[in-house]
Amino acid sequence: MTSATRRHVLQYGLAGCLMGLGSKSLGATTSSGVTDSEIVLGMSAAFSGPSRGLGIELYRGASAYFEHVNRQGGIAGRKVVLKTYDDGYQPDPAVKNTLTLMLEDEVFALFGYVGTPTVTRVLPMLKKFQERQIYLFFPFTGAQPQREPPYGPFAFNLRASYRQETAGLVQNFVNIGRRRIAVFYQADAYGRSGWAGVRQALKQYGEQIVGEATYRRGSKFTGVMRDQVEILKASRPDAVICIGAYAACAAFLRDAVDLGLQVPIANVSFVGSENLLNLITQGRDDGERYTALLVNSQVVPSYHDTSIPAVKQYQELMALYAPSAPQELLTESYTPFSHSFVSLEGFLDAKMMVEILGRLGETPERGALEDAVFSITEYDLGIGEAVSFGPERRQGLQKVYYTVVDEGRFVPLHNWQTRFA
Amino acid sequence: MSMPKLFSMPRLFRKTLFGVFFLFGVIGVSTSLLSIYAVDTHLSKEYEANSKGIAKTIADASVNILLNSNLTALQSLIDQFIEIQGVSYIYITSETGEILAHTFVPGIPEEIKAGDVNSTTTVERSLPGMGDFIEVGSPILAGVAGTVRIGMDTGLIALKIQRAIGQQIYLICIIFVVGVFAAIWFVNYAAKPVDGLLNFAVGLAREQSSDGAKSQELLARNDEAGDLARLFLHFSRPTDGHGKGPQSGPDRSKE
Structure with a gap:
């Protein structure tokens, strides 16, 4: 734990003790993580390392909405507090942070975790401490373990799954005659999740993955991906689907174009599109050469489209509050984006969370959380897709969006045939 | 103990010393090979x-x-x-x-x-x-x-x-160095009376007096060096007129 994080923990710990004492004297404590004035949610995410952009942007988007709600009086008079820890996108710190959040901080619920390798290791802990009824809300991963037994009952997802994203990418590629699909993926649970999604989708068309190459989690943009490109080139693919984080995927894209792998290269939503675009184009005059065949799937609509009510609100609140990353967790420099798909997702996650917390009434209790979530049916989140939850439906949204780079920014892809045929 | 002293050692003992080294080397190498296996x-x-x-x-x-x-x-x-x-x-x-x-x-x-x-x-x-x-x-x-x-x-x-063998070689090297110094010391210790005996015999041959402190010390020894010194002294004395040898032989009673 860094000294900054320790200070952060001490600060919150002291505040928590004072709040605990205060609430006990008033006899108003309703559940762990809830006082008369606050509802505390716990978040462990990447705020350092090559994937820190994901944790920071997700936090910023969520903070914008929570700040908005808090300034308007909070939820039944209680402010939403997001208690954060850095796990650097590594499983072991994520597990330790979760233990701290559950057992020491006693947060009301877990919220906005980032990554498959981290979340898949945290899920068994939720089962272990199931009597505490701590749920994980809206992790930033589309993997299956938190959507299926045995750990599905301990999590709620908002975003579409990697299975849906990869199925959509495969379907669109096959529709335009690109049937030979290779996969470039992170050598861990996240990469395997996407790989399995592509494999399953291709099966429906009687096809198999024609080539695969991997990289180690934590690889930087300065790393070389030539071996991976050569492996995939040898399989003569019609398209490559990448299941990775932005630094490694940008490095792969760079080397693929430089080595003449001229096929569409797709990424799933986790990649962090703006971070990837920033890396691949910064300091280059020929950025278009690298992005011409790039296509990224998204699980939220375009943040440029202000005709969508939630996007309009997102833009307004991001501008109004200009949320920053949790300063005490930052160990490396980071320049935030004014808008991004990741921060929009964080914003929508927070909006959904506030709706759920609001349904708990005056005395929020963990035991009532599940029923509150299941009471949400056909709820209008403001993005044109109704959200529903239920015992057999632990994922609120299903839609996948596709984007390409035009004039230096990601825009919706309307015609695959024209773009990639 | 210096190296020149080692090489001033009687030739008879040098062979013994090198024999000790050889035996030590054979033990060291065979133990190491067995250990590696x-x-x-x-x-x-x-x-x-x-x-x-x-x-x-x-x-x-x-x-x-x-x-x-x-x-x-x-x-x-x-x-x-x-x-x-x-x-x-x-x-x-x-x-x-x-x-x-x-x-x-x-x-x-x-x-x-x-x-x-x-x-x-x-x-x-x-x-x-x-x-x-x-x-x-x-x-x-x-x-x-x-x-x-x-x-x-x-x-x-x-x-x-490699690590296990390295540790063993390290131990063997320490034993070897200690062994070498010990062997040199013991050989020199054993060679010292022989050296004195040689000087005594040379002195007798030159008809020098055998009354010196070193000669007396040598003659007083109750080991083979003392026996030989007394024998050399006995033979160095002049014979009597009857063609008999020295009047008295080496005293074995001290053995």
Whole structure:
């Protein structure tokens, strides 16, 4: 734990003790993580390392909405507090942070975790401490373990799954005659999740993955991906689907174009599109050469489209509050984006969370959380897709969006045939 | 004790000293070779047994995961085992031989793809760019659900053997140095009376007096050097007029 994080923990710990004492004297404590004035949610995410952009942007988007709600009086008079820890996108710190959040901080619920390798290791802990009824809300991963037994009952997802994203990418590629699909993926649970999604989708068309190459989690943009490109080139693919984080995927894209792998290269939503675009184009005059065949799937609509009510609100609140990353967790420099798909997702996650917390009434209790979530049916989140939850439906949204780079920014892809045929 | 003194040692004892060194060398080398063999055999067997244990653990833990087709959880499982020291790669195949999860970067080596991925026998592999490995396997659900195979880095075994042998050589070197100094000291200690005897005999030959303190000390010794000194003295005395030798021989009563 860094000294900054320790200070952060001490600060919150002291505040928590004072709040605990205060609430006990008033006899108003309703559940762990809830006082008369606050509802505390716990978040462990990447705020350092090559994937820190994901944790920071997700936090910023969520903070914008929570700040908005808090300034308007909070939820039944209680402010939403997001208690954060850095796990650097590594499983072991994520597990330790979760233990701290559950057992020491006693947060009301877990919220906005980032990554498959981290979340898949945290899920068994939720089962272990199931009597505490701590749920994980809206992790930033589309993997299956938190959507299926045995750990599905301990999590709620908002975003579409990697299975849906990869199925959509495969379907669109096959529709335009690109049937030979290779996969470039992170050598861990996240990469395997996407790989399995592509494999399953291709099966429906009687096809198999024609080539695969991997990289180690934590690889930087300065790393070389030539071996991976050569492996995939040898399989003569019609398209490559990448299941990775932005630094490694940008490095792969760079080397693929430089080595003449001229096929569409797709990424799933986790990649962090703006971070990837920033890396691949910064300091280059020929950025278009690298992005011409790039296509990224998204699980939220375009943040440029202000005709969508939630996007309009997102833009307004991001501008109004200009949320920053949790300063005490930052160990490396980071320049935030004014808008991004990741921060929009964080914003929508927070909006959904506030709706759920609001349904708990005056005395929020963990035991009532599940029923509150299941009471949400056909709820209008403001993005044109109704959200529903239920015992057999632990994922609120299903839609996948596709984007390409035009004039230096990601825009919706309307015609695959024209773009990639 | 200086080296010049070593080389001023009587030739008779130099041979003894070199004999001691030779014997020590033979003991040292043979002990080291035996030790290398024992350490190599022991560590290799232990390594293989541990590898099989890990493979079986993964195989047992994989059954439900594989039957539920949860490949993400399967990968998460093997990612935890790859952190064990010595485990270089893990891959899990389906019953049809398809590799469902693995830890290879940047890709699955051709040697692995070309091999019998469902075999559970132990093989030695040399993978270009990766190194040399002992690969062990374990069936999942008696092989009807697939196979787990683990590659253990033989470089680590070699390193452990080198370390064990290095420690032994270090110990032998210390014993050798102490032994050398001890042998030189003992040989010199043994050679000192012989040196004195030689000087005594030379003195007698030059008809010098044998009354000096060193001569008396030598003559007073109750060992072979004393006996020889007294014998030399006896023979050096002039004979009587009857052609008889010296009046008295060496005194053996002191023995």
